[in-house]
Amino acid sequence: MLIPFTACEDKLDEINQDVSRARSVDPIFQLNRAIVNQGPAGANIVYDWAIIRQVHTPFRGVLEGANSNQVNQGSTVRNWNTFYPNVLKNLIDGIYNLQEDGTRTNALSIMRIMKAYVFMVCTDTYGDIPYSEAGLGFIDQNLFPAYDTQASIYSDIISELQSAISALNASGDNIGQEALFGGDIDKWIRFGNSLLLRAAMRLSKVDSPTAQAIVSGINQSNLMQSNLDNAFVAHQTPYNNGGNANFNNQESSNFYLDSVFVTHLQTNNDPRLEKIAIRYVGATSGNGQIPDVASTDPAIQVGLPQGPDQNGVEDILVENGVVSLYDFSQVNRNTVGAQEAPGYLVTYAQTMLLLSEARFRGWAAGDAAEAYEEGIRAHMRQFAQYPGSTAVEEADIDAYIAAHSLSSGTELDQINTEYWIASFLAGYDGWANFRRSGFPALPANPSQGALTGTSENFIRRLVYPDAEFSINFENLNAAVSRQGADLLSTRIWWDAN
C-alpha cells in the first residue's frame, strides 16, 4: 500500500504546480508598472487641479470634489487605492528581491527613487500614512500596517533619495529596460536630485533649517539641466495619459478651464494660453463641441467660474457672454490634453523655479532671477513635447520674460505663481506647492461646502478611505488622533500655519 501512496503524493504535488504562470519577473518590469500607473487620473482633476483653480467641472454627483469642497469618497480614495495595491506593492516587492539578490545596485537604486516619489505624492495627499510597514502583505504578512508620521516619512524619503542617488554608478548594472529614461544613469541622478530638492523645499514652512541644510548639500550640476532631463511617461496606447483621458472620453464635455487660470494667463499675455485652451464657440451641448466652432484665440477664451453648480447657471452665462456651459474654454484635447500627451513627474522647469526660491532664500548659491527666468523659459519650451503644434515661439518667450522680470519684494509670489503655471497638468505637485508656498494668492471657491466654519478656504488634504475605517481602524485612529480630525480642512505636518 505504501508505494502507490507515495506515488499518489508525488502526483498531487505535480498537479499543484501552475505551469502557466511566472514565479518571478525582472523587478525592472515591476518598476515600469509603477511608472505607468503613478500618473494622475480623473479623481486628481476634481481635487488637486480644481483646488488650485486650473480645471474643474460644474457638475456634481460622481464629479463632486473641490468644485463644491465636499468629500467624495469615489475620488478621495484614488491615490491610496491606486498606489498601494498597484504601484507601491510592485516597487516594494522588487526592492525586496533586489536586496536579496545584492548584485544589481542601479536597478535597486532607481526603484528606491521611484518609491520615494510615489510615497511623497501619497503623504502630500493624506498626511500620515502607512510607510514603514506598507506593502509588506506578502513579505512580512503585515496585513494592517501602522501609520507613520509625515515628519518621519519625509525624513526617510530624504535619506532614501540621498543614499539611492549616491549608489548609482554609470559603470554598474545595466538598467536599459526601464521606461523612464531608457537606462540613462545620469538622468536618474538628475531626477533623483531634483526630487530631493522638491522634498527638501517641502519642509520650508515647518522646518526651514533642515530644508536649508539639505538644499545646500545638493550639487546644482546634478539637478536637471534641460528639458531633456524631464521625468515623464511617454504615453502610448494602451498606456494613455490617465488625467487627460478625462478630457477626451466620457467626461469630455464636463471639464472646463477655471476662470482664475484663464484670466491670469490673459492678463499676463501668456503665450501658453493659446496652446492650452480651446473654446467651442456657441456650443450648446457636448455634441456641439465640434472642430468647426473651435477656437484657440487667447482673446476669446472664457474660463468657468467656480461656485455655482449646474443650478442657476443663467447668470453666469450672461455675465461671461457665453450661451451655455459647453461654451466655456476647455483644455485642448488635441494638444496638452491629448491622451498620448506625456505625463510629467518632475520637470526641469519646476526644478529651476524651486532652485530660484532656494537661491532667493540664500539656501543655494547663484542668482535667483537667472533660475527664475530659466524656469519660465524651460516650461514654455516644454510645450514642444506635447502633440500638435504646441511649440511656443522663442520671441514670445523672450517678450514674456522681459515683461515678468523678478521684482524685489514679490519674489516668492512671482516664483511660485510661475510654478503654479509650470505645474499645469504636470502630476500632483501644483496643489502641494500652493499649500507650501501660499502662492499664488488664489481667490477661494465661493462654494465652501465642508470647509464652511473652518479657518480654511482651501482643501488642505484628502480624507482617508472609508475602507481603512472598517478594516484598519486602530492604526488609522492613532493617526487621526495625532494629526487631527479626518477632514478636508485639517492641515498636514509640513503645511503648518
Next chain:
Amino acid sequence: MNLKLLDKVFVLSRYAMYGMFLQCVCYTLVFSEVREDQNKGKETSGEPAVIEASYKIMQDITITGKITDENAQGLPGVSILVKGTTSGTISNIDGSYSLDVSEGAVLVVTYVGYQTKEIIVGNVSVIDVAMALDVKALQEVVITALGIEKDKKTLGYATSNVSSDEFTTNRTPKFMNALQGKVAGVNITQLGSGPQGSTKIRIRGNASLGKNNQPLIVVNGIPIDNSNFGVNNGGSDDAIGATGPNNNMDTGDGLSSINPDDIESMSVLKGGPAAALYGYRARNGVIMITTKNRTKGSGVRVEYNLNYTNGSVIDRRDYQYEYGQGENGQRPTTPFPTSGVWSFGEKIEPGMTQVLFDNLTVPYEAQENQLKEFYDNASNVTNTIAVSTGGENGGMNLSISDMTSKGVLPGNEYNRKTANFGFTQKTKKLTVSGNITYSYENIKNPPNIGEQDFSAVVMYTLANTMPLDVLRDNAFDEFGNEQAWSRFRNRTNPYFALSRFNNVVRDRIIGVVTAKYDFTDWLSLQGRIGQDYWSRDQDFNVPNGTQSKGAAPAGFVNGNYVTDIRRFRELNADFLLAFNKTFGNIGVYATFGGNHMYQRLDVNTEQGSNFYQRDLYTIGNASQVTPNYILQERMVNSLYGSAEISYKGFLYLNGTIRNDWFSTLSPDQRSILYPSVTGSWVWSQTFESMPDWMTFGKLRLGWSKVGSDDDISPYNQSLFYRVEPQNLNGYPIGQIDGGTIPNKSLRPLNTVETEIGLETMFFDNLVFEFSIYKRTAENQILTREVSNASGYSNTRVNVAESSNKGLEFAIGISPFRSTNFEWRIDANATFNKSEVISLGTDVEGESITVGNSFFHGELRQVVGRPMAQLYGWGYLRDPDGNIIHDANSGRPLRSAEQIEFGTAIPTSWGGITNSFTYKGIMLSVLIDFKLGHKIISGTHVNAYRHGFDKATLPGRDQGYVIGEGVKNIGTDENPEYVPNDVQTPVQTYYETIRGFRGSEQSVFDAGSWQLRQITLGYDFTRLIPDNKYIKGVKLSLVANNVAILATDIPHIHPDQNGIMSDLQSGLEATGIPVTRDIGFNLNLQF
C-alpha cells in the same frame, strides 16, 4: 412459494414523499432490489405478495380482469407484465385489462405507490386484482451517497425525495426554481438574470462564510461540475469568472445542461451525515439525480412532452410622475443631452415640451410604461420525446429534447438541446448500467445587469418623461455611433445596447458506466467511471461608437471584442466492495471504497480593442489584443468505508469513515480523516402491538464531520507574476498577479453536524416529520479584506467558525377525503439561526467586510451575529434620534460609522401547497415564503437620488427642502442642536446620499409571501377509449410567479436581484425584471 421467488424481483414502491410537500399527488418511482433479510422482517406489511391461484396445466389463454385500488375503484395505467418476458399490458381507464399468457405464467402487477403483486396464472381466465397502498411498509428507497440504494427507514439522517413532476409540470427555464418552497430545509432563490441564468440553492442556510455554498450535484452517482457563470460569483481574484468589459452576465451553472424530463428521481441529502461518503464536496448537501435508464413498466414505451409558458414582465416601479425629467427644477430646454436619468425637473403640465438630443422638441409628459414598452414577453417551449424499453433483465431509455426560451430582453434567447441515453442490463451475477447525456446550449445576448453600462439599471433610471420611441429612433448618429442622450455617458441608451452581441455555446457530455458483480448474495464489487466534459465558447462585443468607452486613437474605432474558450474535464473513478449478510437478528452491511477525482480547466481569452475597420468584430481587426491563458488542475484521492448494523429490522447503527488527500494544499496539510455515526430506531416495528393509528414512527440521530478544500483554488501557496502583453514603447511591464496574499499553511476546513429527526405517519394519512440540526463549520478559509496599504486587497486564512442551528418540518394531511374528492395540504418550514462564532478573533462585534455593493452598502461577517450582516452609511443623528443637517448647506450629514442593518439571509422559509383532486382533475396552489432578512436595494438608491421615488417629492413645489431634523449650532465638542431651518435645493438635498454612499434610506425587509404556482391538471387517459396507440394523455395548465402577497421592497420584484455570490447577498443591484408565466404542459404516452 414463496419468499425465495421474490429474491431477485424488482419491486415498485410507492412512497409517501417524506420531507417534502405536495407529494400525495406526485410519486416517484425507483427500482430497488429487495433484500431477503428485509422481507423476512417485513411480515408486518401483511401482504401475501404472491397470490397462488389454483391451477392446472393449460395451453395459452386470454386473461381478463380488473385492477382496483384501495377504494375498490378501477385503477388505470397499472402495468401487468408476464414475469421473465417483455410482454405485458396496461390497465385501461376503468382498470380492466386483457392479456394473452402461457400456462403457468406469473403476472407481475405493478403501480406506483402500491404494493407489487405476483399472480400465478391458474385455470381461471378472469383475474381481478385489488391493489393495496404501499404506505405501511414504507419501502421507500433512497439513493444515498455513492449511489447506494437504501431503504429509507434504515437511514439515520434527513433526506427528501423529489418527484420529477415537481419540476416538469409547472416548469421554469431553470428547472430547480420550481422547487422553491417545496422541500424542507432547502432555500432556492431565483435570480433576476434571465432564462439562461443560475439557480441559487442553499440547504440549511449558508454552510460557510464563503462565496459559494451551492450543494454538490451528483448525476447517476457521479459528481458533475456545477461551475457557475453568474454575476459576481467571483468576489475574489481566484475565481475564473466572466472576462472582459461589461460582462456582468449570468450564463448559467452546471444544472443548466440537464433536461428535467430525463430525470427519473431526485433526492436531496441535507445534512453532513447523509453526505459523509461524498466527503469534501458534500458539506453544502447533495442533490442526487438519477436519470432514466429503462421504462417504468415493460415493453416499449414512447412518451412525448410539450411544455409552453409565456411570461410577462412584472413592473413594480412605484415612481412619481408629477415632476418630470430635468435637473434642479428645470426641464431640458436646450439641445444637449440632459441627464436623461434625472427626474428633478418641472411639474408636468399639459402642453409642456422638452428638448432632447440634438434639438428635438417632444412633449413633456409622463411615460409610465417604459418597462412594458421596452421588454418583450418571455416564452419557453420544451419538446421532449423519449423511447424506452424495459423488462426483467434490463432496458434502455433514449430521449431527445429541445428547449427554446426567450427572455424579456429583446434578442435574449436560450436554446438547449439534449440527448440522453441510459441502459441497464443484468445477468445472474453482473449488472451493467450506463448513462450518457449530451447537451448543447446556445445562449444569445444574456442580459447585463447590475452596472450602469448596457444594463437593466438604465431601464430603471430612465427619466420619467423620456419617451422610448425617441430614445429608439435616435439611438445612433449618422456614423452609427451611440448618440449621446445623457451627459452621463456610461448610461448606455438601452436601444443602442441592443446592438451588441454576446454568444455562448456550450457542449457537454456527461457519461457514466457502472458494473456491479455479485460474487454471492452477500458480497458484491462495483466499479464505476464517469466523466463530465464541457467546452464553452463565448464571444461578445462592446459596439463601435459606445459613448462610455474612450475614443480610440486617431485612425481607429473604439469598442471591444472578446473571445473566451474554456474546456473542463472532471473524471471520477471509484470502486465499492459491499458485504451484506444477516446473522440471526443481526444484519451487517459494510462497504469499502475509494475514489480518484481529477479536474482540469483551461481558459483561453483574447480581448481586442482599437479596431482598424468599423463593424468588424474579429481579433484580427483589433490593433490591440490582450491574450490570457489559464490552466488549473486539481486532484483528490479518497478512501472510505462504512458499516451498518441492524437489529431485527428496526434498529440501525451506521458509521462511515473517509480520508481525503487534496492536491490544492501543501503536503503537510493535505490529508484529512473524518467520520460519521448515525442511528435510527423504527419504533412502530419494534413492538408487537402498536395502535392502528400509528402507521409508522422512526427516531433518528446523526453526527458527522466532513473535511473540505472548498474555497481554495489550485496554486494558492505561491505568489505569481505576470508580464503584460502590451509594452510601453518597447519597455516590458510586469507585476505581481492578483491582489490576494498567498498562504502556505491553509488546511482543510471541517464541518461538524448533529441532527435529530422524527418521521411519523398516522392513520395512513397524516405525515409529520421534523429535524433539528446544528452544523458548525470550523477552520473555514476566509477571504479576508486587508488594508490596501499592505499592497494587497485580501488574504485567505483558516480562522472562521460559523454555525447554523435549525428546525425543519414537513406536514401532510388530507382534511377532507372522499371517493371522488380529496383536499390535501402539504406544508414545510425551516427556521434557521446562523451565527458567526469566530473570525480569528472571538471578540463580539469584530467584523470583516466580505463584499461591496455595485451601489451602496457592504456585507460583513460579525462575531456573535447572524451571518451576512448588511452594513452601510446612514444619517448622523442627535441623541434623540433626529437627523443632523449641515448648518450651512442644510444637507443631511453622514453617520459617524456604518450602521448594521441585519442579516441578508432568510431566517425562515417554506411553503404551503393546497391540492384538490376531483375525478381526475387536480388543482394545486403553492404559496411560499422567505422571512427575516434584509436588503439594501441599489434600485432604490438610484430611484431616490434620481428623483423617481415618491419620498423625493416634498419640497418640489417651493423649490427647496428644509430637512426634517436638527442642525448643530454649537461645536463638535459641545454640540447644540436646534431644529433645522436651512433651505437646501431639492435635488442637492436628495442627491446627498450619493456623495456619502448612504444606504439607510434604501434598507428594506426582504421577506415576502408569494403565490408562486398554480397548477390545474387533468388526466385524460380515463376518457380515452381502449386505444392501442395512445396510452396516456395528461394536460396541465400552469402559472408561475402568480402574485406577491406581501413584501416591503419597493420598485422591484423580491426575486429580481441577479447576483449569485454569497459575498453580495442582499446587496441588490438592478436585475432583469421577473416574469409572471402562464402556460401548459402536455404529456402523451404511447
